[in-house]
Amino acid sequence: MDKILIHGGHPLTGSIKVSGSKNSSLPILAATLLTREPCAVQGVPDLSDTNYMVQILTYLGAQVERASGTVSVTAEKVQSVAPYDVVRKMRASVCVLGPLLGRCKEASVALPGGCVIGDRPIDLHLKGFEALGAAVRVEGGDIKIFAPKLKGAVINMEGKFGPTVLGTDNLMMAAVLADGVTVIEGAALEPEVVDLATFLMKMGAKIEGAGTRRIIIEGVAALHGAEHRVIADRIEAGTFLVAGAIAGNGITVKQVNPEHVRAVTDTLARCGYAIDIEDRAISILPNGDATALELATEPYPGFPTDMQAQMCALLSTTKGVSSITENIFPQRYMHVAELKRMGAKVHLEAATAMIEGVDCLLGAPVMASDLRASAALVLAGLKADGVTEVSRVYHIDRGYEHLDEKLSELGAQIERVKAE
Ligand code: EPZ
16 A cells, blocks of 8 residues: 655646546446447546446446547446445446436446445435336345336435535436436536536437536437547646645646636635636646635535545645535545644534644644545645655545646655555
8 A cells, every 4th residue: 555755845836737537537437338339438537436437337248448548438238237346446336327227227236335524325316216217225235226117207406415416417317318308406517417418418318408407308219429528627626726825836737627616716816826817727826925714615616525625734824714614525524633633723613624724734644534635635745844644545546647746747745655
């Protein structure tokens, strides 16, 4: 198992290119199960999560080839059972349910287990499938869905914590081959949902309103193969912009859609950082006088929960008292205890982190617990005095393509070493 050592205090300069989006690639790869014909998905980042999805597609019977960012899939024949051993490594495996139900009119997929970022039920997904006429039961840890015929319906996908991203994706993928018209109310607006809809429409699906709260899908008899390049990873882009705020001397993040990162750039500007936005690039300049702020995570286009931990790291050394309220995953604060090991002053009041900025953090051995928490610890290490040792970095490799290499391209003193 690897760990990452960060020698703090080395300013970042220069530019990096953002990789393709993990959270777009996963449902789009799953959607290739909806046709017998060849599909090619370009810009798929080299991550353990995308590798898991390739393994799942292969297990389900698809021919999958991968070459320099393009994943070619031909699912001529597919079987509809994905057991625990195949899906347990990645919660997002749940997004094969919709395509299998749409294509095979049945599916059996192991129920996702617990998650360190908090309670993550899939009740809205299952409610949606039932509305399309499917019989749904959970048995022996497996979700078993059966529908000789899927019939279009009006479904509200809004939950207690707002819309569901993968729930909206799953319903769209089940409804594209259903009889009649499906209307998804309370749909998620995330760019990854729009990217999936774009791919499905390239396959011949009839979809209107992706990117709005009301998506209308008119079922078709069959879908054909298609080629598609996934959007840039807006969370990776946001993570590097925060790295630029924490330890930068002026960095530029390239190959990004600035609109998708607006909530992050607006927030950094509110802190006092100078942000320069071009067509496909964003630059951030340092600001020693950055100020504290109040922040809350929201569904898109609000401030993303997947950037909350990174902002905690930044605000830990920002003068004044800041607060961040986590509205999507209220318990998503595994990084706080580790930041406190580095000298951060943070206390939690229910779903709100109160952060009193300190002059500097101190390098320490810290433990990664989940994808975004681990990125936050690396960012904190860039600013800290001394060496920060982040262990369990496999969490980082789930969602960041070559994070340590890209940071060292920007001048960070960072190395990946084998843990004893
Ligand atoms: C997606 O997860 C992302 N994952 C997550 O990113 C991201 O944090 C999340 O959306 C929110 O933006 C992928 O795209 C692969 P949700 P998803 O369903 O779809 C509740 C990362 O770091 N809910 O939108 O699983 C749920 O508990 C990952 O890259 C229900 O109550 O999240 C949460 O509170 C982590 N019932 C809220 O809705 C349901 O049936 C939003 O969750 C479904 C969700």
